Amino acid sequence: MTIDTHKHYPVPPDGCWNTIGVWGKEIPRCPRLEELTHCKNCSVFHAGSLKAYDRAIPEDYRDEWTRVLAQSKEAFVQDSKSVIIFRIGDEWVAIATGLCKEISRMMKIHRLPHNKSQILRGVVNNGGEIRICFSLGNLLGIAKASQVFDAVFHSVYSRMIVMEVAGRPYVFPVSEISGLHYYREEDRGALPKTVLASAASYMNGVIKWEDKNVGCLDEALLTDQLERCIRL
């Protein structure tokens, strides 16, 4: 729904959104809600928000912004990397955001006849296109979850990540997605010796996220293995 800025209504001084709008409980309700669903779609609210700018600059505001604008911001952007952190079983894993094309709901995996591979799971219908689905958990040798995660997090949803390596899209299911995370190259540590040899061969380091150690998938190593395991 678009903002109906083309219609012009006066803005009431106390803000109708706080009385007859979605932030108020007064009856009768605003008749325009039926059409617009939420005050944020309304031109009165839009005009009201612009009025909030039309006041004197608070103390320290200019000083603070002068400081912020004087600082160079390139330095941080240059050496920070973006990853998507997700969970497979008990393990938290990070993948470069650039590799991910899409995060989608769980799709039905169609098994392939005579396929005995633990890694190749089958194909999925991803928006009308056939994509190869593999098990990253099996590739990394991660066992099924031993903890009950649902008790800790209110809503845990399995998802599928569509990623593209070497120009080919692949799909793999994950137990949960945490979201985007940024880290700096110097914050990435070496893999501990105790990491499973199978998992270690696809990772190029460990980053700290909250109180967890998250293994970073290496694009080149992963591509190599995928191409080898799933020969087309």
Add this chain to the structure above:
Amino acid sequence: MLFMQFKTGKERYIFEARDIIEVIPYANLKPIPKAPPYVAGLLNYRGHTVPVVDVCYLMSDKLCEPKLSTRIALVNYKGVNYKNEHNATVCIGLLIEQLTETVRFDEADFSDSGVVLKDDPYLGKVVIDDHGIIQLVNIKKIIPAEAQDMLFDSVI
């Protein structure tokens, strides 16, 4: 096309958004002694000095009021840079009142205003919406010719 809208008094004007680098709050500016009143001062933007011009003063002879809605649009401007290279891209700040909205119009929506001022060549075509007439401002022409040497010699 996307345009940035601003107001001087109650009148609405727009300029093309594609030249804008960033719209920033009204930060403290270092005044330049003896500069004309439309030179608001120098801004330290990420370690570079950027001259800031008061567009309100250029258009209506009134200095911008220090309000939250008064902001600075940093724009790319073709001019002469400090190395004396002509047609180099330089960054300049435009201090403008009520710089709070973007609007979209098609090129076909515009019509000639019918009035061309020789002294103010920056005022361009007009467009009409439900609230009235909006005039297009050419920010490339808004800085007076005599000010251009003075401003761009200092720009990095």
